[in-house]
Structures are given as C-alpha cells and as structure tokens.
C-alpha cells in the first residue's frame with residue numbers, strides 16, 4: 001500500500017464528496033433557467049454556497065463567489081480589490097509576502113502590468129513577517145496587502161492580524177489566501193480581518209477546479225469575468241453545480257477537532273526525522289499548521305529524497321520547481337534566507353486525516369538509508 005503524504009498538493013476525494021457530486025450529476029438544469037430543472041440546480045448551488053460560507057464566516061452566503069479554484073480566487077481578489085481601491089483614490093502599490101504562492105505573485109504581476117508597484121515583504125529565517133520591512137514598504141501607502149495565511153511549503157502560519165493592523169493604518173485593503181489554511185486552522189478569525197479570502201476545494205478533499213472568493217459585505221471588488229449576470233455580476237459563466245456540491249460536502253466534512261491527531265502524526269514524523277544527523281525543520285521556530293513538516297538534510301538534495309521515497313511507495317514533495325529541465329531552488333526557502341544549495345534540500349511532508357501513525361513509522365524506518373544515499377550521491 002502506498003503512503004500519501006502530499007496533502008498540500010491535493011487531497012484524496014472524500015466519500016461524501018463523491019456521493020454529493022454523483023447526486024448533483026443527475027441534475028440537468030442550468031441554475032439560471034426558470035423552469036423546474038433550473039430551479040432544482042439553483043437550489044443545490046445556493047445550498048452549497050451557504051454551506052461553504054459557514055466554513056468561512058459562519059454563514060453569509062452573499063459573500064461567496066464561486067471560481068475555478070485558488071488561483072482564480074487570488075486573481076479575482078487581488079486584481080479586483082487593487083483596481084477598485086485605486087479607482088477610489090488609493091496609491092497604485094501592492095504588498096505581497098516574499099514567501100507567497102505563485103498564485104499570489106502572479107496576480108500581483110497582473111497589477112504590475114496595470115502600472116502598480118509591487119513590494120515583496122521580507123520574512124525572517126523561520127518564515128515570519130519582518131515587521132520593520134513591512135512598515136518601511138508601507139510608508140508610501142498602498143492599495144492592498146495580499147498574503148497567504150498558511151504557507152504552502154512550510155505550513156508557517158502568517159500573522160494575519162499584524163497585516164490587518166498595518167493595512168488599516170494606511171487605509172489599504174487586505175486579501176488573504178486561505179487555500180492551505182482551510183481545514184487546517186479556523187477561518188473565522190481571518191474573516192474578521194480580511195476584505196477578501198481565497199479558498200480551493202481540492203485542498204479539503206473536494207474536487208479540483210472549483211474554489212471560492214469570499215468578499216466582506218460592502219467591499220468593492222472589480223469583476224474579472226464580465227459577461228452574464230451569474231454570481232450577482234461578480235463572475236460570469238454558467239456555474240459548476242456538480243463541483244459546488246462536492247466543494248460543500250468537503251466544507252461540511254471539515255472537523256478541526258481532528259487536526260490534533262494529524263498534528264500528532266506530523267510531530268512524530270518530525271521528531272523521528274530530526275534524529276537523523278544534520279537534519280533541520282524549515283520554519284520550525286514559527287507557529288505552523290499541524291499537518292506540514294518541511295525538512296532539510298545537509299548535503300542531501302530534496303529531489304533525490306523525494307524520488308527515492310516514491311520508489312519505496314511514499315508520495316512527498318519538494319518545493320523546488322523544474323524549469324526548462326533544470327531543478328530550481330525553492331523560492332520560499334530562498335526568501336527565508338537559505339543558500340541556493342540549501343533551498344534545494346527541502347522535502348515537504350503534508351499529512352491528512354487519513355494518515356496513520358503506522359504509515360509515519362514506515363517512512364521513518366526507510367528515511368535514514370534514503371538520506372544517506374542522497375548524501376552519497378552529492379550534487
């Protein structure tokens with residue numbers, strides 16, 4: 001049996017999600033149609049919207065705009081807030097975190113194409129916000145701050161309250177990418193601070209290809225997809241009812257009380273791995289989501305470890321990206337101050353509710369030999 005420890009990349013579909021999507025696949029109407037079939041589809045869509053809203057802010061369905069996933073939600077939130085804020089007189093400047101996901105950086109780049117200045121807030125060695133750097137970059141004002149609440153590679157929990165204070169002080173908007181936070185930490189406190197929030201179904205055990213942008217009541221967000229009147233004019237296009245039903249089933253299945261068990265397994269993995277000589281935990285000194293352990297072993301390339309683990313039946317990941325056939329260092333670890341070489345040594349294990357202590361023990365049993373081989377291989 002293979003061991004799946006890559007939940008931050010995507011999660012296995014949950015059984016209730018599969019059931020909800022099968023049931024919704026019998027619907028034949030377009031939710032915009034006024035006949036019975038259309039109204040039946042509309043009912044499922046709106047029920048799903050309310051169930052997803054419940055996960056975020058306790059239940060204002062009007063705040064939820066369905067999207068195609070986390071990337072589009074970041075794009076819609078960041079570009080939509082940024083353009084609206086500038087139209088209302090804010091300076092065309094946006095601040096993002098240096099360690100943010102490419103979805104956040106990509107959305108900021110779209111604003112750069114519209115004449116915005118992009119500032120990257122520095123982090124310390126543990127991945128925590130450098131508040132002096134934040135204050136410096138904010139001194140010229142900003143339309144928007146955007147950041148992920150939980151880092152996708154390290155699991156480091158970002159100080160959203162600090163960002164919200166900083167944004168409020170200069171009248172800037174705050175977009176929070178909660179794609180890795182949803183299902184791992186409570187979203188209510190984030191909803192109390194943010195103007196927009198991005199989430200994605202497939203990080204919760206729902207289907208890939210559907211997500212949501214949550215918009216605080218009264219906040220102006222310029223629409224990105226003009227056309228039909230769907231999503232109250234905020235995102236045109238026939239709605240993905242089957243995906244929404246699956247997304248809602250995944251949202252309902254979130255049980256934060258069970259994250260303690262996931263965290264205990266992650267702690268077991270971390271303690272066992274740290275028994276290997278010259279091992280380190282990236283972001284180990286910062287508060288982290290309980291499911292993520294990003295390890296480095298001096299002298300052992302992350303990709304070599306991940307490939308060996310795969311051959312032994314374990315799915316893990318490295319933050320390093322492969323561009324034009326060459327492995328690039330992890331931008332997250334580089335931003336945390338690691339050398340280019342050190343930033344190629346990261347191995348991310350991300351656990352989920354189905355992970356067992358026995359699976360962790362099996363990984364720990366094979367890890368020392370795998371690390372030794374990777375070290376011997378050098379480069």
Ligand SMILES: Cc1ncc(COP(=O)(O)O)c(C=O)c1O
Nearest residue numbers: 069070071101103148152179200
């Ligand atoms: C923090 C973060 N934001 C955004 C995304 C993009 O989400 P999606 O794959 O649904 O487009 C991811 C996916 O890995 C992520 O980890």
